[in-house]
Amino acid sequence: MNITLHKSEITNRQSEVAITGSKSESNRLLLLQALYPEFKLENVSNSDDSNLMTNALSSEEKIVDIHHAGTAMRFLTAYFSIREGRETILTGSKRMKERPIKILVEALKELGAEISYEENEGYPPIKLQGKKLTKNKVSLQANVSSQYISALLLIASKLENGIELTLEGEITSVPYIKMTLALLDEIGIESSFIGNTIIVKPTTNNQQPKTLTVESDWSSASYYFSIVALCQPGTEITLSSYKEHSLQGDSSLVEIYKHFGVSTIFNGNSMTLKKEGNEGKPLALDLVNAPDIAQTIAVTCFALGISCDLTGLHTLKIKETDRLVALKTEIEKLGGEVEITDKSLHLSASKTIKEMVPIATYNDHRMAMAFAPLALKTNLIIEDAMVVSKSYPTFWDDLESIGFQISK
Numbered sequence: 059m060n061i062t063l064h065k066s067e068i069t070n071r072q073s074e075v076a077i078t079g080s081k082s083e084s085n086r087l088l089l090l091q092a093l094y095p096e097f098k099l100e101n102v103s104n105s106d107d108s109n110l111m112t113n114a115l116s117s118e119e120k121i122v123d124i125h126h127a128g129t130a131m132r133f134l135t136a137y138f139s140i141r142e143g144r145e146t147i148l149t150g151s152k153r154m155k156e157r158p159i160k161i162l163v164e165a166l167k168e169l170g171a172e173i174s175y176e177e178n179e180g181y182p183p184i185k186l187q188g189k190k191l192t193k194n195k196v197s198l199q200a201n202v203s204s205q206y207i208s209a210l211l212l213i214a215s216k217l218e219n220g221i222e223l224t225l226e227g228e229i230t231s232v233p234y235i236k237m238t239l240a241l242l243d244e245i246g247i248e249s250s251f252i253g254n255t256i257i258v259k260p261t262t263n264n265q266q267p268k269t270l271t272v273e274s275d276w277s278s279a280s281y282y283f284s285i286v287a288l289c290q291p292g293t294e295i296t297l298s299s300y301k302e303h304s305l306q307g308d309s310s311l312v313e314i315y316k317h318f319g320v321s322t323i324f325n326g327n328s329m330t331l332k333k334e335g336n337e338g339k340p341l342a343l344d345l346v347n348a349p350d351i352a353q354t355i356a357v358t359c360f361a362l363g364i365s366c367d368l369t370g371l372h373t374l375k376i377k378e379t380d381r382l383v384a385l386k387t388e389i390e391k392l393g394g395e396v397e398i399t400d401k402s403l404h405l406s407a408s409k410t411i412k413e414m415v416p417i418a419t420y421n422d423h424r425m426a427m428a429f430a431p432l433a434l435k436t437n438l439i440i441e442d443a444m445v446v447s448k449s450y451p452t453f454w455d456d457l458e459s460i461g462f463q464i465s466k
């Protein structure tokens with residue numbers, strides 16, 4: 059379904075939005091809960107990707123289809139490797155079959171797992187024959203996706219000797235690895251991350267029952283940072299439920315959006331974003347630790363007529379779509395000028411934004427959500443708008459609630 063966003067202003071200067079739980083935290087905790095059923099979870103994400111994760115973990119079927127959910131694909135590869143006696147075929151969407159999984163499969167095989175490729179070597183679908191993994195030392199390339207590393211860490215405590223991982227090369231998306239270790243720590247699993255070595259100890263005792271509350275999703279919050287950046291000074295949006303000291307690396311938004319005159323005030327479990335003033339300076343940013351907010355930031359800069367140089371973007375090519383190509387194509391349709399390499403993006407300062415441009419979304423929720431704030435500057439069309447449900451199903455309703463005018 060395509061939708062039209064009519065040029066709107068946010069007239070209510072103090073709106074509030076409650077955003078669903080972090081998809082990254084939820085998908086980790088759902089897997090840990092399957093391994094340690096004594097835990098209870100609150101504020102679990104209502105995203106498609108977390109629903110797919112929940113269903114996959116309880117599925118009795120041989121074929122498990124996780125559609126576009128990258129974390130689910132990677133985390134479940136590790137999970138089904140240790141489900142003794144169970145044979146599983148893990149598959150996904152057409153795009154998922156193009157997203158590499160070899161580094162993780164090789165690492166699991168080194169630990170003793172039995173995994174084979176059903177179609178193309180190195181890519182889903184894969185067949186897993188669940189068994190007990192007896193080895194504990196493995197090295198893997200760390201510059202392609204941190205999800206491979208998190209996948210191994212999530213099952214590590216169930217291996218009889220735990221895991222000792224050696225990470226090779228530059229480590230990408232480090233905050234996501236630290237999030238995994240922090241969540242293990244919350245449920246009493248010991249680990250260390252020193253230099254390029256991560257050790258997770260096996261668990262011997264039963265875990266104490268505990269309720270864990272998922273913080274709301276910071277990547278989803280990024281679209282409100284962008285909206286506030288494009289508003290008149292004085293505009294405020296309050297988002298819940300967020301912590302000042304988050305496990306999510308995308309909380310770097312607080313520092314990054316100061317550049318666009320957005321301040322963030324934490325109060326209890328919510329945060330208020332406020333437009334203070336207007337900054338027009340060019341932006342240079344390395345996003346190796348926060349790849350999911352690259353699209354949001356590029357569009358904010360385009361809307362404000364600010365040039366930017368974004369680096370550390372090598373993982374964007376293997377996400378829901380090639381996000382570098384998608385950004386260049388769509389920003390250029392709107393009249394902007396973008397140059398890309400396979401790991402960086404340069405946007406020139408632009409003076410105009412074209413009207414009523416249909417923005418293609420390439421099965422990528424973040425393409426739809428990142429371009430939406432442009433409705434504060436122009437009329438635009440978002441194609442296949444329901445893609446947002448991958449991480450944030452109520453996104454369009456929430457935008458309407460703060461004053462966006464949307465027609466279907």
Ligand SMILES: O=C(O)C1=C[C@@H](OP(=O)(O)O)[C@@H](O)[C@H](O)C1
Nearest residue numbers: 082129203204205231234349373
């Ligand atoms: O572990 C996670 O929850 C994620 C890790 C990141 O992936 P990469 O490590 O592949 O960059 C991120 O882009 C993705 O949305 C979620």
Ligand SMILES: C=C(OP(=O)(O)O)C(=O)O
Nearest residue numbers: 126127128129350377378
């Ligand atoms: C890259 C993303 O998700 P995944 O890799 O889990 O599909 C994302 O949500 O931006």
